Amino acid sequence: MTDNRDSDTLTLVDNSFGRLPDHLLIEIFIRLPVSEWAQISCVKKQWASLFLGECLWQAALMRTFPSASQAKRWPGPIPQGLSKRRFAALYVGKHIFALDNDIDEIVGHTYLFLKEQLELSNMPPPSGILHGTI
């Protein structure tokens, strides 16, 4: 624990951005194009962890899809999920189906749901079946 080999340079190196609290880092990240968020995750563990939390996705949702962030009754059996899921659904609705109204989130959720079901059915069957033990 007494490794101060480069503690001086560390404080010098990790200067400016280390001082920004998480909520300000989040405000900066959500102003970058979505396609760059993966890269940001690779810069620093702490930055990556922000992309795993609800705070960032909540903020991204409010900034990118302000009309969707108002609480609404949610129809249908497909769960709306947390902000990250909602963001993905809205993104799909807007960019794949080119929708830009209330229906886009529902369409996006349906798309994600069906995609996952397809992926599930593509998975190799449990080995028990292959060996004829069932």
Added chain:
Amino acid sequence: MSTTVPKKITLRTADNHEFEVDEAVAMELGTVKTFFDENPDATDEPIPLPNVSSKCLSTIIEYCKFHLSLRARGNDSSSAEEEGKVYDEELIKTHDNESLVELILAVNYLNIKDMLDTLNQGVADRIKNKSVEYVRRFFGIENDYTPEEEAEIRAQYEWAFEGVDPDDD
């Protein structure tokens, strides 16, 4: 009280400089406005701003004055909007990373939403479409991944590394 002379408010920075500003300008600072909303009988004592340096505060006051004057002109022309944009760009350009971060922290403390948006966008623009190494160097960020961890997360996000600007430093 006369209505022709605008009320002045004194702000005192962390390094003990005092700034006397018009009430309208002071009210642009969310933190100061909240203080007066909660203490309507506040005296003329200077308001201490322990998290703000005089360098930051003078930039912030200039910004608020300028944007107040733009708003006062109303929507008379699109030129006001254009001028605001030019001003904001100039503000970002004249700050290096270190002073930009200091300004962001001060503006966050003072709760000036528009200015914070502008500054955050400025930082975002500086790291837009840059490689991971560039972002680390540019902002002096220590890589805290082990080589194994980094290889793993990069493999996971492999698709994201196409079309990144070549490093130019």
